[in-house]
Amino acid sequence: MFQRGESTSNEPVRRRFSRRFQVSLVAEGALVGLFGGGVVTLYRLALSGAEGLLRGIISQISNSPLLIACWFAVLALILVIVSRLLLWEPATSGSGIPQVDAEVEGALDAPWKHVIPAKFLEGTLLTFAGLSMGREGPSVQLGGMSGKAVSRALGRKRGEERLLVTCGAAAGMSAAFHAPFTGVLFALEEIHKQFSAPLIISVMCSAVVSDLLVSQVVGLSPVLDLSLAQNLPHVTYPLVIVLGVLCGLVGALHNRGMFAVQDLFSHVRSHLPYARLALPFALAGVAAFAWPDLLCGGEAIVEQLLSPAGMTLGAILGLLLGKYALTAICFGSGAPGGTLYPLVVMGGLFGGLFFVLVGNAFGIEQAFFLNFVALGVAGLFSGVVRAPVTAVILVFELTGSLDALLSVSLVSILAFVTASLTDTDAFYEHLLKPFLAQASRSRHEAAERKDLGSIRVGAGARIEGMCVRDVPWPDGIRIVVIHRAGDELIPTGETVVHAMDELLFIAGESATDDARMKLGLMCEPRVRS
Template identity: 30%
Template sequence: MKKVSKLLKFSGVCLLMQAVSVGVITGLFVVLFKISITKLFGVVQACSYLLPLITALGGLISGYVVYKFAPETKGSGIPYVKASLMHLGNLTRVRSIFVKFIGGVASIGTGMSLGREGPSVQLGAGSGALIGKVFKLRGTDKDKLISAGAGSAIAATFNAPISGAIFVLEELMQKFNSTVLFPVIIATVVAASVARTFLGDNTSFIIPLHKTDLNILICLLTGIISGFAGVLYSKLIHFNNFFFSKIRIKPYYKTCIAGFVIGFVGLFMPLVLGSGNDAVEILLQYKLSILVVVLVFLAKFILTPFCFGSGAVGGIFLPMLMIGCYLGYIVGVLSNFASVEIDLVAISLVGMASFLAAVARTPITATVMVFEMTGAYNFILPIMLACAVADLIAESCHHKSIYSELIVFGAKNSPAAKYLETKTVSNIMKKMYKTIPQNYPVKDVLKKMKQDNQSFYLVVDDFDKLKGTFQKQDAEDVIINCDNEKLCVKDVMGMNTVVTNENANLYEIFFELHMSNMNEAVVLDINEKVVGIVERSDLEKILMPYLRQENC
């Protein structure tokens, strides 16, 4: 027992050291990245008459270094980190970190309508992967440091350590994982401390004095509008990705074109340039006219997906915050016109959070991040309400997180994804599975599970058609919480099931299982009868050769 205790103690200390290392390195990367972008953007603003040429050159440089040296570094970085945690990408190449850094400074620093948070997340996750490689970690142990690096990048970028930790659980992991939480918290605290040392301890946005009371109905309205606007924004991102993928020219010419367009618009509307930090500050501090706000909102709403679709290095997170802020401001002005008095600063913050919640499907992260970035803790209740409503609207429109959807588009180029696409469900599906009638009494299920050595059943009707799934936890919950002995399986079965057919490719199924946090997909024939199951563990076994390549 003493040896085990010492081993556990050593393991905990080792993980602590690794997490601290990830936090320090990520914090320094984020600080240097921000300073480089800010300095370059200041030079660009001083030469505003050459803006279209400068932004075109920035786009050209960004696209060229990505195309020539590390194609996996294009775009945001958050989808690629998520794909890497699914083992559909490799973050351990040192070259990728430098290309992401240079490409991000070139594109964002010259004024392209993109954010620095996406590249920062990939820089942080890459730092975590490299620390894992140094310590020869594999599998879930390395994933912990990748997650810690990603969370610490968010923490350092926005001076928001709580949001960084929540972002990892809500967006990257999409579930609560206590084993990941320890290194993530350590790394986020360390990275935020490093950033504060060099950049100061101010909140990301300085907001003026404002009223603390908000009309709940207007907050609900803002959440509804943000929900629909977020879905439309996501569709616009997909449209631009598809549009640029069909243009048959070198990738760096695409980013050059996008740079020229944003530079030309920036001559007349400087607020659309860059991430959007300055635009938010100006809106909250100086109260722009409603006409200017609407024009800037529309331009940013259209041009950010345009720049992102071109393949330039940069994220959409910070621009989403700006777009949401302007959207909330517009709602506030219209409310005041309708004689419903509301504080414009306050409703702008509500719009900022709710729009992010709708697009990224991260209502908790959005709520916490906005009050961490602004210090407006007294608005947490209306912000929570608007975020919940916006997320509900997005769900009703069948919209998933934009980062999850971008994985499908971006990760298909990975060797693992290409291999999975060559295989179909029929290659690995199991025809040995257990079913249970939908009218089977719940009180007898546990006994049957013990006899069958089973923890999972497919629920079928009299014609063997799938009706749902039933797990051991379902039976235990009912027995503990309900005395009704007449309950049948159909009354408590789960309806959230990944369903496929024999001809579907394995990449689609692997992605669906990962996004839904489920372990089995049910295979149906054309008559909707069950013919087999595909287990997530079998898919991961197929990926083992690629996992070994990652760890080389």
Template identity: 30%
Template sequence: MQKNISSLFISSINRFIERFFTRKSSALIIWLSVFIGILAGGMSALFDHGIIWISELRLSFIEYYSDSTTPMWLVAIPISSLMAGLAFYITHRFAPEAGGSGIPEIEGAMEGMRPVRWKRVIPVKFFGGLLALGSGMVLGREGPSVQLGANLGRMISDIFKVDKVDAQALLAAGAAGGLAAAFNAPLAGIMFVIEEMRSQFNYNLTSTKSVFMSAIMATIVMRLITSQDAVVTVTSYSHPSLMSLWLYLLLGFCFGVVGILFNKMILATQDMYLFIHQNQRWRFVAIGLFLGAVFGGLSIVEPDIAFSGMELIPHVEGGHYLMGGLMILFLFRLIATLLSFGSGAPGGVFAPTLALGTLFGMLFGLAAQSLFPHLVTDAGTFAIAGMGGLFAATVRAPITGILLVIEMTSNYEMILPLIVTCLGATMVAQSLGGRPIYTQLLERTMKLSMRRKRQETTRKALSRVAPTDPKE
């Protein structure tokens, strides 16, 4: 009797393991996505704390070596230059795909067009991103977080040897977890994969649940390590007047035009850098040294132009700048964003884009307040709407933009103006023939990759040809 009970218990355990922990089981993929979310949240939190630590360390060195005869900005130039130059070197030397935000690489990997070399990308993106962002360059940490999360997903897929379809689901789950943790925005992380990566994402019940679980766990881990507060501390606004909604629609129309121009300028800046360095390492590193020096000096002299811009958003929304100052700051930060992101440095463009949207939105809000004082009581509401408007126009993911701004600022009553602004921006961008920035960046990457392969094939073919004797 006892043997029968033991046999029955063992067989039940075996059936349980066979059902829930086999490679083909959807339950295994869900559990793996939970683990990936934990890893992505921990990695994002570590990356965030690393940026703070290396920025404080840089500032300590600057303060230590500066005195009455040597100004701080002069000391900051060589320190930041070396940091950025090292970031550019390790990126070009070990994992060129870690350059930029990394999101086009993930989209390409989900389509099977780009490799995911997680053993190289994870350390290069992590340390290269710390150095580049810590030097003062205008870059965001969300791109590295997304690429790191996705590469962690591929790492787990390789360890557990899941099939191709499930590996894609775990890759997407890692990306969602990375974005959710970067901005403390689980809904935005989920929607980013579903909306932005819709052409690559394999929709089914298992993959969708994997994305949800990873984003949830990544956010929980991030909040346990940091806090549950919103990423950006701004004013909590009440519902704006319904009669003023047409102004938010007009703001969205403006962002539709600005977004298309912004995307074109990013691509043009990348072409300019490619023309300069010709993919030669010493030239690529020289660009990093130069940019590190420029933004290192700016981080001391005019910090509002340097860094990601996340710290700038509350000051802009709080009304600390007049219209003239907002216009100048917008133009300078636009140039700084293009120079930083277009260079191929390991960093994202989400945060700088949100900062630009806040600046333009506040500028529009002050103008609207002066023209229609009976409709606009607080120009700061347009700054909040502007954060989502430029994101929607450039990335062409309006729902993600709406959720991202709401979760980042805890302004849930601003949902209607955000919807109107993002809708207007998307409509104009689409009607004018604009395309999502990450789609264009992926296409550009694929063209450059094919061109280099053809050049390498031609070079090898020519090297095999024996030189002919001129006497023959």
């Protein structure tokens, strides 16, 4: 344990491993959940109001050419306002999830005072304009920035700030989907990519507080209420396997198409961002009167999925292709909206399409339609995002039942493996790359600051059983504490590294990410022959 009289330079280390810190981190997670959940709740209400107003206006003016022309003038005004907001705060471009990833990685330090109001207003205006974008990505960014605001208000250091940003991301996802465990798993599996008991508890606390808050305002129903009438019989599992593989392939195609559209828009380099946003705004205006089901996140499509009696093969295929095309163009332009909810909607459509194609051929009852919709949601989510555990938990919370756990897990794993074998980037990892590259280019210009990081030694890791002096530690880092079974050890050269040790290291802030990557390989669990 730490002794009295040690240098005050060890104060951050004491705080990091003290039990009081672990308790305070839970309390701070709850505070982040309260603040982030409140912001996202207001955001959901604003988006619901904007979409309701949009559909009311469309129904009233659809037979008047003059009023339709006036609506396009309104869209032009919204385009200008959104573009000015993007120029005021560029960190709000896109869904917002890559920006939160970059914050946690230490590659971005966005001003929360700008991001929260700008993202809130941008998302509301885009929904009112009808662009095919969802609320989940912006909700994650709003939650993450709420965590950053709490961190700054409490005077926390950069390392702890990243933990609170992760808590905020969980709160945002929880409030957006009304699914707290999905928020927890998404924040840990996709954003923080590390698991430790204090972090898991604080993230869970943040997500639960956020969900409690939003449920008091908008009710208890999930955004996609997939109540399954009965379980899939095991005789249908060969079809489940086929669906899982297809979801992986379609997930890879989804990503490649999205990235290709993004690359096409990158060739537009003048009058930004006005020129890039012009096409999605124009297409949203046309869709409002030609095919309104494609507008916004996809709530109109969800209503049809939940009442599938009139959905033919052609209708499902048309909605799937149309939704994907409009979402890809909106996303590729850099419009400040999300793609997660449209992804969930497209996953449901793909599952429904698969059922229509094979249901009659194999004599599957119509009552199982929603089962395949749920499997499509999990499979496409896993194939696109490469977060299979989050996909399983998401469907569990959407269905409210563990009965489908086996089939959903099977589809998610197969989709993950299949998509990975196509050598296609995971969606958010690909979007994160520009932020990491930009951070790498600017690091040599930044003043060197010290930052704390931690990593756990896995069972069978390469450094397990080695003395500290014999480990080829990455350049620029120093191991300051080893946390072992509740004790804090100050390492010497003779200290032996054990499995499940948590190593606290200090490094220049610009080197922390590289050190974490190298240490991750050294501490990775593996089976020894």
